[in-house]
Amino acid sequence: MTFSASRKRGRPVDLALHARRRREILEVAIRLFGQQGYSATDTQQLAQALGVGKGTIYRYFRSKREIFYAALRHVMSQLDEEIQASIRGVDDPLRLSGQAIAAYLRFFQSHPHAVQLLLQELVHFRHEGLPAYFQHRRQTMHRWVNHLHHLMTTGAMRPVPAENTVEIMGDSLFGIMLSNFLNQRQRPPEIQAREVLEVFFCGLLTEQGRAHLRTVY
Amino acid sequence: MTFSASRKRGRPVDLALHARRRREILEVAIRLFGQQGYSATDTQQLAQALGVGKGTIYRYFRSKREIFYAALRHVMSQLDEEIQASIRGVDDPLRLSGQAIAAYLRFFQSHPHAVQLLLQELVHFRHEGLPAYFQHRRQTMHRWVNHLHHLMTTGAMRPVPAENTVEIMGDSLFGIMLSNFLNQRQRPPEIQAREVLEVFFCGLLTEQGRAHLRTVY
Amino acid sequence: MTFSASRKRGRPVDLALHARRRREILEVAIRLFGQQGYSATDTQQLAQALGVGKGTIYRYFRSKREIFYAALRHVMSQLDEEIQASIRGVDDPLRLSGQAIAAYLRFFQSHPHAVQLLLQELVHFRHEGLPAYFQHRRQTMHRWVNHLHHLMTTGAMRPVPAENTVEIMGDSLFGIMLSNFLNQRQRPPEIQAREVLEVFFCGLLTEQGRAHLRTVY
Amino acid sequence: MTFSASRKRGRPVDLALHARRRREILEVAIRLFGQQGYSATDTQQLAQALGVGKGTIYRYFRSKREIFYAALRHVMSQLDEEIQASIRGVDDPLRLSGQAIAAYLRFFQSHPHAVQLLLQELVHFRHEGLPAYFQHRRQTMHRWVNHLHHLMTTGAMRPVPAENTVEIMGDSLFGIMLSNFLNQRQRPPEIQAREVLEVFFCGLLTEQGRAHLRTVY
DNA sequence: AATGAATGAGTCTTCATTCAT
């Protein structure tokens, strides 16, 4: 950096630099934490992969733990963005549901590191309160609750307790996504989304089966 | 002591003692690994909790890792037993489904350590191939596939690809169970099972909604 | 053991048994210590190889260390016996020298464990005073000093300081034997003995070379 | 500091420091391994003796084993240097022989730790192939083979198989050196060298004895 | 007498973080 550059008033350049650096670090951290796991990744490796000294990293993050959480948050907002992008401009509410589910599955299929990060938190940072994934879900859930209410208003959906149903669907997708990852399934997200929707929306029983179910409970 | 037993000099090998010790160790290990995590639990703690010397543990298990896997297997067979017990003597196939789901959720609600063990494996022993939970599922899946075929034969269930549907339901329950645990939900398993079944079996849409769905895809 | 057997007065049977047991233990110990080294051989292995319990060994030897030393002494007396046997009835004093050297080299070639034992002592039991090998040599050296005196008396050997010369020859053979072992040389002991004797007895220089040597010192 | 040096930000890597540290560690390691043995010396002791933290040692050597081998190599090259220095500028080939032998004996007398290191390798790192001492000897042997050829050409030495003879002399000196160390002999190396040479070069027998020897074999 | 279950001290190595340069 030259003297003239540092003479500018304020330090907009520095702030931008700082932000860029942080992002660079996070990108590498996501890759390494995802590939090797949190504890198997040491700061020396991170520094080496970044081509900087270990100390430098500590100028941008207070601790390894903080890097991890920043990485996790980064990944969660990426997820959010991709889902939002996938439903932008989609009018039909049923299509929208399918798009969102496909986007969700697609994101984790193309970002396996994200799944790893999410799992790492669960075991390395339990007792830290609600895991980031579920925090995120809690924050975005209202959108889906509204979505369900809308579907019910239009008569497309049976009257069901919306919150509860959103949770069931969210949990189910979470399980499907994890299972995809852990079984190394590579099913095309769009197809899988459709299969899932078919079950959730249409149910498995025939009219006769449903009638019987009512007698059982 | 019989004559045949006294034919061999010295203190006889006590097989029952060995089995009992292993079980004792496993029980404490499940608790500690579950409470504190695998890596946060050191062998010294385990020994202390058992009231034995560190070396004693190594007379019964080759390594900490082996204790962990034995604990995991122990938990998985407990799960299996409880589910089997829950459906024993249940004739109605729809009731049976509900019972099994409730038993599954109940098991993990009353054995939170089991969930932890399962998660621990995912991060501490990745690269060891298919996680124990999914191995177990692969071995027991055929039962549910048959179950679905039966339901379809009797006309209670729509014709759906059985394997695929079993996977979707299994993954979903896995997700619900994890979410219960991670959100510290304490919903009564029977109620939750019924809610889930209601969605899976009856679907969320009205007849009109389903008709529309068919136009969308 | 029956009651009538134990009625015999004294316990000659027990003493013989005890001695036999000790020898059996020593033989296995020599093999294991030789193959794997002292510290790499644990008492459990020893017991297993003997087909007895660990505790039994401690009825015959106070400690692992004591087993080792007994094994070492056992080996040293075997060496002594074989050398003595090799020169029994040999009249010619020069032939006798060759026989003894060949026997020495042959013993260690066919008992590589003996070399290992000897080396093990040097590193595991330093500070215990003179190593067993050199203790043994100190006890048998006088024979060779006498032998040299005899050779000098008969005029076959130049007048040299006998003790000193015996030490040089003993040390040299020790070095040759160790080098054989450590280089895994398999030279026939008889041939090697002859080569060594040729050097020691006849020297390397010509008459002219010796004359020159005298001018140098 | 030059411009080019300052082009790279941060604290520059100090190669000289690194080399100095390694040497310091080696010197202390040689002393401790020599005094107490390899396995009796733990890294904590080594660190304490150096006045550094345990982790620091591992910045300079990958493992305790690597420290040991570096120490061993260090010692072997010191030996080589001292022997070479002792014969530098010595023209007379017989004197040269004496100087080299004296230097060899002197080195190990004044560096008893070197002997210990050498012995430690034999028992702690058997199976690692040829011991360092013999590797070193194999690399330097050709010099002495040439030396013998020269002596034979000039007529000072009888025609003998050079390689074989060098091995016998080398092994013998190895034995003498070890024996000196293990018996804690403090004989002046120059005197001992002369005594040894006297035997090797002039032989022990009289002319009459040699004639008789020829009849025996 | 014989056995083997139990013990617990002992040791190498890793790694997040600090701070002198």
Added chain:
DNA sequence: TATGAATGAAGACTCATTCAT
């Protein structure tokens, strides 16, 4: 400001010996 040298706590596993059975 950037660097990397230094730190030291932490942790799995072994094994000679003892002693209850």
